[in-house]
């Protein structure tokens with residue numbers, strides 16, 4: 641079965657780091673350098689922190705536990721839960737708008753039909769990657785679900801405490817930019833690998849896993 645979506649929040653965020661990543665992620669994923677021990681440890685800590693926040697919602701439905709690995713099931717199951725009356729809370733709700741799929745960490749449908757969304761990040765600050773991560777999630781959730789009451793980032797404060805920041809106004813202001821960038825990304829996927837020179841974007845906000853590939857390519861071009 642071909643994928644029913646083109647972009648995820650991760651692929652969008654990576655595209656905002658570097659246009660070339662849009663193309664490489666789609667067509668050359670085998671060229672990535674696998675994550676090192678430090679990165680894997682960061683991922684594990686992130687998952688543990690996320691779980692700690694999720695423990696605050698003991699009645700939530702964990703969509704992942706009800707679905708196979710097929711992402712379409714996430715969307716179908718999420719829609720079936722959201723169709724029930726009253727307040728419901730979900731982990732990893734699959735929300736689809738056009739060709740973009742996002743899985744929200746915590747999604748709450750309130751009694752009045754409005755929604756609250758929580759994105760959990762182990763970092764202490766909202767960096768540019770997190771800002772785009774929530775911006776694309778809001779874009780998808782607003783278009784697919786409608787009435788978003790609040791969109792929140794949950795950061796770490798010290799050793800394991802939570803700080804919840806309502807970023808609804810910020811992500812609302814970015815709707816047009818998200819839309820424009822998605823259009824630009826779709827165009828990139830129709831063409832050739834973008835010619836982007838290496839620069840500060842290769843290390844910010846995260847070290848790019850195609851660095852080895854781009855450095856080898858730059859060396860080849862320099863020696864020609």
Ligand code: SF4
Nearest residue numbers: 658842848850851854
């Ligand atoms: S290494 Fe740098 S130029 Fe190459 S894809 Fe990654 S961010 Fe872009």
